Amino acid sequence: MPGENLTRAEAVERAGVVSVESYEIALDLTTGPETFASATTVRFTATEGASTFVDLVAPSVRSVVLNGRELDPAAVFADSRITLDGLAADNELVVVADCGYTNTGEGLHRFVDPVDGEVYLYTQFEVPDARRVFACFEQPDLKATFQFTVTAPAAWQVVSNEPTPEPVPVPARASDGSEGSEGDVAIWSFEPTGRISTYITALVAGPYAVVRSSLTSSDGREIPLGAFCRKSLSAHFDADYIFEKTRQGFEFYESTFGVPYPFTKYDQLFVPEYNMGAMENAGCVTFTESYVFRSKVTDAVRERRVVTILHELAHMWFGDLVTMKWWNDLWLNESFAEYVSTLATAEATEWEAAWTTFSAMEKSWAYKQDQLPSTHPIVAEIKDLEDVQVNFDGITYAKGASVLKQLVAWVGREAFISGVSAYFGKHAWGNTELPDLLTELEATSGRDLKAWSKLWLETAGVNTLRPVIETDSHGRIMSFVVEQTAPAEWRTIRPHRLGIGFYSLSDAGELVRTHFVEVDVDGPRTDVKELVELDRPALVLLNDEDLAYAKIRLDASSLRVALEHLADIADPLARSLVWGSVWDSVRDGEVPASEYVRLVLGGIARETESTTLRTTLNQMVLAAKQYVAPSARTATLAEVGDTLWALVGEAEAGSDTQFQLVKFFAHVASTPAHVETLSGLLDGSVGLDGLTLDTDLRWELLEGLVLNGAAGDQEIDEMLAADNTATGRQAAARARAAKPTVEGKLAALSSVVDADVPNAIIRNTGLGFVHVNDPAALADVVQPYLDAVLKVWNERSYHIAEEVIEGFYPAPLASAELRDATAAWLDTNAEAPPALRRLVVESLAGTDRALKAQSTDA
Template structure:
């Protein structure tokens, strides 16, 4: 048995044409659900297989004839096929608690049961038998039997509901042609709201979260976004209704199921939320909406072209935020967080081109990374600068009409864009989409130089960049743009600009790391850049300089302390996270660094209170909780902060987890916080209890041995790996068994959480890669290779600045 599927196997099966699936599910059970499916398809081969992972396959009928069931646990083998076929399968599936397939959740508040599906890239086969590959599209008709009090949703409208056996059978209209991973089911006593302006739009969440659902903003963004996309693409929304459901224990931010988009419940804010959090939610809503065209209407042939939908959706989410919402700073947020994610992935030995070589499903599952999303989106932003926005959108319009309800490849897209732009994009695509690594744009005085080496080939990076370059001078306490030009940069360029600092790519039009010369570096470390987008570009470059051992981490922390009142909450949040990493990984004396960082957090929090800046209060208080989690002497400070929290359970838990991690609260104290607990309270309580020194080994045991949901398992692991008096766990001896015995989602959660942090890990990881892990699945080796790269980088930064790294927060 193998749950994997290779690209070659998928290509062999691609000569079939699927007409339709009729799927009957009875989801009233507690552990398993009944399946009856009829699949009609045609082809010239007399045998193939269906993908199915479940409990039982009891009957297979091929063209009216019962046949012997040949199922190995993941594939149902079909033989004796004709040119036209009708296959019926009776089976039984199992509910998931990992967020893969059909997830079943029991709300601890009222014991209500909630179901939802999550399939991408290949977990539809956990719910009904399929030919699980994106280029075998079909029409799907669902009939779902559920308890009578439940709401049941799929991609299309319900056409009938009939009482049966103490339940209700819901029948839904056939879908338009879809890939299997885009079908969806949601069921349970969900709270429902419908838009008064456009009844196609519905929002759903659990009953116990209804009081926190700020549906007005979600509806406003959704309706504005749809209007913007329909005009931009000149193609009307084609999927009928547009339901958006916030679901528990979700592994992703959201999923673009047409007509039934699912979102993590983390986008329902039970307490205070920052502008960055709300802007992030808006971006995600628009990201998924753009998928209705990029990905759903036109779908990649195989996962090599995953970027064709994800990079576009990432780009369109930010673009549409600036067009359809109040969050016009979307590119600032993209540069601060998403580009940093891309640089992290792209500088590792496991990097890959934007157009990746995805040999199988395990590789596809790990391709949902910073390169596929953020590097691809930044590259598309450069493509727009290269061909012009109108040519870009006109090419997209041609692409949609030409390939609607079908599949397409990179070549299909390039053909459309070449038609509208008049440019030959083959060389551009080769330089951008088929190479690896991040470009550096080095500034020396007024000279710009592109440098960089591809991690995989060792060749120099030579990419064409069309970018803005700004000249910035001091005006009062800030650097203000006083001059600008547009540059076509491949190797070098000279800019004749006024200004104390020259900032290339100051409008974030390309994918590149900006590296300033020492004089200009000192200026930006001590003087705030007035423009938030240019500031985000520079701070992204500063962090990469720290990671590359080009900038002393102490200077970065000092600058964050100096600019503690950063007004953009996305950028400030990223600056804080970077400092937290510096303290734990880049210092020779972490105890001293922790104490000084705690002082910076405390000072910054108090100034934010004085300024009555709610976002900064939130961010610096959260930073205080993390800093205090490693310092018992921070107890009084964390308790003081706890006393300032009113009616915000999530904020209370952050501080309580910080106190628990040093043993500064008892289990009884934590138990007293569980008054009418929600799932979020239970998960946070679990982490807090697991964090208490003395409880961690037991938390580790439970996480690995008990059948826990994805979030509850992760909470135990977060507690078990708390920094203060850290425990050591046998990562390299359990990696292969965990990978074999768990689903990929749960295995990755366990192994990423437990990857060891110490310098001794370097030798251990190298030995494992050459020994026990030499023939391990590539997705598992990637976890170890990435972890090893991080530990090597940590050591290199520490060694480079050994004896010089100090944190000297300025007096304020």
């Protein structure tokens, strides 16, 4: 039986039989807290006499009527499918079902606010979860129009893809069934959408607080804007700023693409217990409500919110107006949105250093993902829905965006944008595959992109570039060669357009660029004749300006200078590239982790870019906890904590640097002196100028105390009583899971495996579970974790299974025992679903890398 899966072959076969015209969907959200009523009318054409199926995940199906013919639900509904035989040329299908609310962030998620008891609902349909709300042909190439009718409490906001209509009150019913006076329930009847895919339809309902505005599109239409959040968060909601970034994005995209915004309105809704950053539902974008800042956040998070706002707005063109035919071209959505949102952030907002952020965070993610055994081409082979679920990764997003940046450098920005604009014009409201885009880009650029596509989009792996420099006795360059290598598993050698920068120490002690060339590199060795006869500088930086997608190595002389003067590099993007190069060398076992920790501690306080600061500190913590030699771990952690606290004292009062250093100090505190400092910060006996001890920071300080056994359930309960909010409950779950005992870790694992708790609680419990100083507490949890993997995969939804399997893998052990136990599970479960095995294989790869780094550090 298919379960809830769908193969690409089945989707192709169904699309050959069916063409969908429209959906009419009636949902009644007043039937109780477990289920809601769903009635769907689908009109579609088909090959006469053929058979197919429609998708639905529901606790019960009341009726199925095909072309006026009653079908027995018990006979035609099984797993996630309703079988349809004997189709006519023109068909009408009516399905009435009771569908279930979820607490997993999939389908129609139901949340009860602990602050005021109010109920909030939102949908999340990507990849295959519209079928949890209404019967549908759940694949992206069967586009149709969608008309929603929703019955809900009259006091609610009800939002979908089209503008919200005036609700019509529903007369109350007397006990004898006769109509009485108007009650507390209303009906919203939305207009039909344009032709879109099932996965970008949406419904958000509840007593959300709303702020409204509007803008004028490039074609003269007035586009209504809405910004929504829960009532209990509304005091913290900066809707005006969100509208400002939205307007900047509209203007940038419409002028850049030459295509007006394609939908009728644009609402942005910040919803609870969200599984991801945001989702590009057409005209009805949903965001994680962690972007409503109830406490101080870092500049990195503030910038990330802007990129996310512009990423989802870009999807209105990339993905919603023009949609991939099947999920193997998911990159046509995500890579383009990632690239153009960074471009828009850098050029249309105050976050002008967005490409530095991209280098520090997105490319680091891509390089890490591309070196896993599970790496795949950007245009991936997607055999079924389980395949695509695990492919929302650093390849699809960050590598794809990096490769697009390289393509723009190669064909020219004007030709690239012209090609994209033509692509939108030709394929509006339709579905595309890779050749459709390449055809337009070839026409505008005059370049044959087939070879480029094969090398960059259809093969996997990341190349390594390193300079080989020969000089004479006077330091003059006699030969400059860029060597390119590829990993043994993925031997592709690719063409790269990249910059080479020369950096020298100024009289003020800064490393500043004194020379720059942009060149094409191809093949195993490329001679760069433009640099011959020049004086060798202090530091040579390949991929200066970050045009190329490749791992970069410094030559021995440049590495020595970088290790001594990294913080002195004046340009933040160049500095980020060097930070990244050294970190990548640590991950590859070429530079000892202890040396990297000392490098970060010696230079990080002078880093000016918030995301680079946060990313580098996270990498340092990983190195200190998993990559240094195990015998040095305790001393290294103590040194990290001591130095971070010293740097806190030197940081500018109230600065982002001070704030981040305090947060990371709380995360790595490991000695009695650290505990004393955390306790002092929490009770106010230790104060810092410019630091506000707000609610979220108090939770982080308490978690640091729990981590060290200096606080426990009593203190967690007391803080939760003072912050009994959704965020407070999540923070409490994380703090409880951070208890440094075997019993505490086993209890944390059991709390998510053996109980039905919401997705956000699972996520935060996992973060606390792996938060350890001494990983010994995790040793006895390895086998219970592995024993639970198949159970969780078979019994829970995909997103919950992923949270548990990835989030609770005891990676901090970083031991041969963990490696062997994980490998044994893979050997024993050779027939497990490929998507599940991929999650475990990726975790094992992380342990293998940590062991390699430890051997270098020994």
